Amino acid sequence: MTKLTKDTWILVADGEKALFLKNLTDGEDPNFELVTKEEQENPKDYDQSANKPGRMQDTGVQQLSALDDTDWHELAKERFADDMADMLYSLAHKGAYKRIVLVAAPKILGEMRDKLHKEVSSKVVGEVPKTLTNHPVDEIERIVKEELAA
Template sequence: MTFLTQGTWVLVADSEKALFLENTTDAQNPNLKVRRKDEQENPSDREQSANRPGRFNDGPSVHRSAVDDTDWHQLAKERFASDLADRLYKMAHKGEFERLVLVAAPEVLGELRKNLHKEVADCVVGEVAKNLTNHETSKIEDMVKQALENA
């Protein structure tokens, strides 16, 4: 099956960055052009936390246990996938793409799948569970083409 036909969009994402690419040529020699770049500023959890972890009494004894603090860094990563799904929904409604390939780290791909609206899910023609956000576009073209051919 041919996945990367002309006009197919490719979303390359991790938990903090997303590249929206469009194939301007055919499937044999894909030429992905950047249409949009999104990046989330997500400092480490230590920088986002305001307090030390809390503690509570275990009952009548003098023993006290620590309570885990909220991991704000992890929450922001999970929220990014949800925000991406919403962005894709808006783009689909504007008619910006009809075919979409999702390329993301496995955990991000899972979060994306959970959050995709039906209109976007119906446009998905392929998935690649790899983190390619830090690669050059030419490398992404080759790796996505190869992964989809072997799927």
């Protein structure tokens, strides 16, 4: 059975943007339509950090070691993956889709997969570990078709 059928949804996401697409045709000649788009403003970590990294006293005389600061940019990406998992659950619970393909950067895909509710996981028919959020829709169609056929 082909993974990409009529009315299959496709979530194309990275850590800051998500496109919810719907296939209007079949897997042989997919035609994706944008259902909705979600974006999060996530400035670079440097712009979000308030302080210089902290210092800690070392064992030697007047020696200090740097402490890692929180990477706010990366943390926001992880939270965005959590938000997408919650949104997928809400949409699945409302019956918005019966089948979905997840297309995301490998790290985001892994984080999202860990957060998916069973109701959503049962509807996932394919995964494509690629970042395609800034590609035109016709190119997303081609890449997803090729990846799911492999």
